[in-house]
Amino acid sequence: MIVLKLAWKNIWRNRMRSSIYILATVIGISLTLITLSILEGLIEARIKDLIDLETSHVQIHKTSFLEERKFTDFIDNGSELIEVIEGFPEVKAAAKRQLIDAVIQSPYNNQGIRLVGIDTAREKAIGTLNDFLIEGDFLEGKNKILISERTAKKLNLKIRSKVVVSFQNLEKDIVGGAFRVSGIFKTPNSIYDEGNAFVVMNSITGISELNESHEVAVLLHREERKDFFKNELIEAIGNRKGANFAKGSWDFLEVKTWEELKPEISVYSEVVKINNFIIFGLILVGLGFILINIINMIIQERLVEISVLRALGFKRRQIFLMLVLEGNFMTLTGSFIGIFIGTIVILVLSQNEISIFQGFESFGFRNEVTPKFNGVNLIIGIALSFFMSFVIGLIPAFRMLILKIEDLNK
């Protein structure tokens, strides 16, 4: 108890020095937490956009379509597959999509795009594309097309402008059709915007006689059930293999989660988690060197006092513990204040989006980020602070341990 008391009181005998160290810890820890919250917000928004706009939680394709993206690699009996999928309680919504590499032309310019044939009602249920409309209406009716603001600018198009979309049909002939722009969208992901245009499925069927879809996307009630659902669906599809469908089979279907479809995004998420440890570690190592210096100074300044304590009956290990605790108290005081301030700032910032990344949309990330408060980071911060202050504090304190009381007295 006396050791604890002395360690705590000793911190405040050189207020300036201790305050500078505590302040450095506060700034280091709070800024680290804020930086991590922004990074996590960025990644979380990217994953949300990916699920909402592109992949949903799970997708089904023909294996050959994933490899070559051929027009002819469509899923047989897609409507029946949707029925099977919707039989699972985990499923919130499911939608079929036709995916065709096409060229969109206006009187001014042309551009390669992925033409997505959608079921309007199902698409609204599964994704948020509708929320990103900045002009016009979502697809209602045949021969209407939904394009991005970027495409509209490039092709000099407005609402109700006409475009021609051409692509290869089942017979590998180039076919085309005229579409009128019904809506213009702008998502936070410029790569997605540049690459996609949407029409209703019937429009493509009318041009190419393609009745089936290339992709079935599934949105679940809970993201964490995706692997379970995937396995269940694979089993359900397996049970139907070799069945006598009117046409084709389900023999070559592949079920993938969004993490398998976009492993790079999943890796980002993991990298950020590892990054959290590394950033925290680096900050604490930096602070650790300051702490070593401070405890060295403390020992040097208090050699006489330490020898007096020894003469009065303090054991070596008690003095050692006192020095380690001084370092611990300073680091932990700074860490807790830093965590408190960092948390408050994150909670305030997370009420709104902050615009700090310019040009990130070119990489699929949002320019505006809502910092994400993560309790795990707090636990990492506290645990690493404890660990660092204890381990770093040991180094100079060991110096004292090897000094003999006679040496202290010199």
Place this chain on the structure above:
Amino acid sequence: MKEVINISEVEKTFEQNKIAVRAIRGITLKFYPGEFTAIVGPSGSGKTTLLNMIGGIIKPSGGEILIGETLISQLSENQMTEFRKKNLGFVFQSYNLIPVLTARENIELVMELLKTPKTDQRKRSSDLLESIGLMDKRNVKPAFLSGGQQQRIAVARALASYPSLVLADEPTANLDSNSASELLSIMEKLNKKEKIMFIFSTHDERVIKRARRIIVIEDGKVKSDKTVKSTKKR
């Protein structure tokens, strides 16, 4: 009367710049209960070294030191620390109070180490504060006390755990005449009241005049050892 301390043929050799310096050269002394002894000698004569050896802060190079039944020259460091805590009190030339603790906390420090119950600590520190006349300064930190007041607190700290022996290294060296006189009176009073043996290392005439036994050391040897019969006229 049975001696409390028995020093037998004690030697101490230090190494300075690879040259062996014999600070204590075969000293033999005995100390008896309740003594008020001054070890006197010029600077470098070895009096502080002898005091530190009695206190177990320095180990002798040769000979033996027996305190009570304990041969302290053969104790391990931890055993010596325990022994010091329970049996010895120290008063240093530069007071050496712990600056972050108040006067009362400084006095209670050793009792805290000995895990004395808090109420007993409070009573003992209050008694000592009364004895040294600093009850009103009990909550004051050392930086706000005069040198004389700090040294009185240091004496109280040395006495807090009821030691059988107090070792005082030049306790009056940094004090003015009045403070030194007051301090010595307090120590004499406590010596008589609590039957605690005091050994001073000093070359201060004020201390020497009050001592009841004077041991003169020169070049690491005892030059003279006189017991003064009465202190009444001093």
